[in-house]
Amino acid sequence: MKEKQSFEDDLKRLQKIVEELSGGKLTLGESLKKYEEGIKLAQSCSVSLSDAQRKVELLTKKDGKYSLEKFNQAESEDKV
Amino acid sequence: MPKPGPDLFSQVMGPQEQKHIYSVSEITQDIKVILENTFGGVWVEGEISNFRVATSGHFYFSLKDQSALLAAAMFVRANRELKFKLEDGQKVICFGKIDVYGVRGQYQLIVDKIEPKGLGAQQLAFEQLKNKLSKEGLFAPEHKRELPLMPFCLGIVTSTAGAAIRDILQILAKGAPGVSAVIRAVRVQGEPAAKEIAAGIEDLNKFGKVDLIIISRGGGSAEDLWSFNEEIVARAIYNSAIPVISAVGHQINITLSDLVADVFVETPSAAAKIIVDKRNALIAEVGSLRQEMIFIMSELIGNLKNELVALRHMLKSPLDRLLEKQQLLDELCNGLNQNIRYYLNISRERMVSLIEKLDALSPLAVLSRGYSLSVLLPGGEIIKEAAKIKPGDKVKTILAKGGFIGLVKEIVEERSRFC
Numbered sequence: 004m005k006e007k008q009s010f011e012d013d014l015k016r017l018q019k020i021v022e023e024l025s026g027g028k029l030t031l032g033e034s035l036k037k038y039e040e041g042i043k044l045a046q047s048c049s050v051s052l053s054d055a056q057r058k059v060e061l062l063t064k065k066d067g068k069y070s071l072e073k074f075n076q077a078e079s080e081d082k083v
Numbered sequence: 084m085p086k087p088g089p090d091l092f093s094q095v096m097g098p099q100e101q102k103h104i105y106s107v108s109e110i111t112q113d114i115k116v117i118l119e120n121t122f123g124g125v126w127v128e129g130e131i132s133n134f135r136v137a138t139s140g141h142f143y144f145s146l147k148d149q150s151a152l153l154a155a156a157m158f159v160r161a162n163r164e165l166k167f168k169l170e171d172g173q174k175v176i177c178f179g180k181i182d183v184y185g186v187r188g189q190y191q192l193i194v195d196k197i198e199p200k201g202l203g204a205q206q207l208a209f210e211q212l213k214n215k216l217s218k219e220g221l222f223a224p225e226h227k228r229e230l231p232l233m234p235f236c237l238g239i240v241t242s243t244a245g246a247a248i249r250d251i252l253q254i255l256a257k258g259a260p261g262v263s264a265v266i267r268a269v270r271v272q273g274e275p276a277a278k279e280i281a282a283g284i285e286d287l288n289k290f291g292k293v294d295l296i297i298i299s300r301g302g303g304s305a306e307d308l309w310s311f312n313e314e315i316v317a318r319a320i321y322n323s324a325i326p327v328i329s330a331v332g333h334q335i336n337i338t339l340s341d342l343v344a345d346v347f348v349e350t351p352s353a354a355a356k357i358i359v360d361k362r363n364a365l366i367a368e369v370g371s372l373r374q375e376m377i378f379i380m381s382e383l384i385g386n387l388k389n390e391l392v393a394l395r396h397m398l399k400s401p402l403d404r405l406l407e408k409q410q411l412l413d414e415l416c417n418g419l420n421q422n423i424r425y426y427l428n429i430s431r432e433r434m435v436s437l438i439e440k441l442d443a444l445s446p447l448a449v450l451s452r453g454y455s456l457s458v459l460l461p462g463g464e465i466i467k468e469a470a471k472i473k474p475g476d477k478v479k480t481i482l483a484k485g486g487f488i489g490l491v492k493e494i495v496e497e498r499s500r501f502c
Binding site: 010011014017018020021024025027031034035038041042045048049051052053054055056057058059060061062064069071074 | 231232233235238243252255256260261262263264265266267268286287289290362365366368369370372373375376379380383384387
């Protein structure tokens, strides 16, 4: 959830920066600053999308409390 | 004695004249109105017998049960859509209206819809529930939640034993490796399935860390998929704060879950593909935003560079002109210095010659050569001719060194006298 939020914020900010840059109303100094920020945002967005650190977990509930267990995919395939 | 003729006739016919006498057509018409108005849209359950297809394509058969029989007709425009074959002995539920076929004095059921009995009842229940939920607004487009731009954590409500979860995870692993999954394992068919699916959706909402929920199961018969048609599941989807994708079955078999869900797809794989597509689209978008930024900046810098070159060019000529002027100034300064020196020399020379001339003209110089100068006293006028003086005048004579004062003794008119 947090990751999604920051990703969406980053992307929105990136879109805004490109819009501002293409508006052509900025000074060179401002443009360079925005550009630098934009490149950083694009980088962080790409990392979020390409990051391969995914987890597959099983949500279990015990006495009204939730916990996550590792989900063993191979095991489930055996059952099929 | 009874009277003959009209009396007898009136006696016999009289009472009958007061009753309403229907013609066959009339009474048939009245029966038609009553029957058709009363049974304008009815569900009738029965067993098919005497089934036959006319050359026109119309179906004619009878519906019967233990103690009665009802003639039925299903015309081409209705039976064209029929998904299954009708056979004698089949138990069915028909929907239609009672029609009176006056020519033969028969009433019959004109069938609009027909369903095999087992499913039919369920289908009826399904239709009723669907109508009810639809009226409540569960399927309303304005209630549909937008899927997140990019879900990074999926909640999946399905069986861990099915092909559905395997398909979804495989596609995600390949196409969206950054997306995590939280699986809420439930049964997806049989009596307790609906409750478990509904609870699974609620659990994921309470757990709260997922961006998107997929409820799924693989293909199966209509009965297998039935849990996804139950009200409790429909309501759980409707009440979910997190957007829900319904991915039930293997073909187009629309369940109520599909209708309530924010997005529905035909298969579990298709649900996973939505995520993969989203990711690919975003990667492309970020890439193109990045490109655009680089393009804008290089254009901006290029333009500024050109401007700078132009400005530098413009700056060059005044500078050159300045240098020219400086050179001129230097030359002028040199010239001026030389001129001044020249004039100074000339002036000095002229002064020297003037001084010499002055020297030459000085009376003193003449005196030094032995001449003297006399002036008449007391006036002091220089005496140039003898006629200007007379004996007895007092004169002062200036010599090269000193002088004297004397009295004029005699006037000599002729210069020659001295020579």
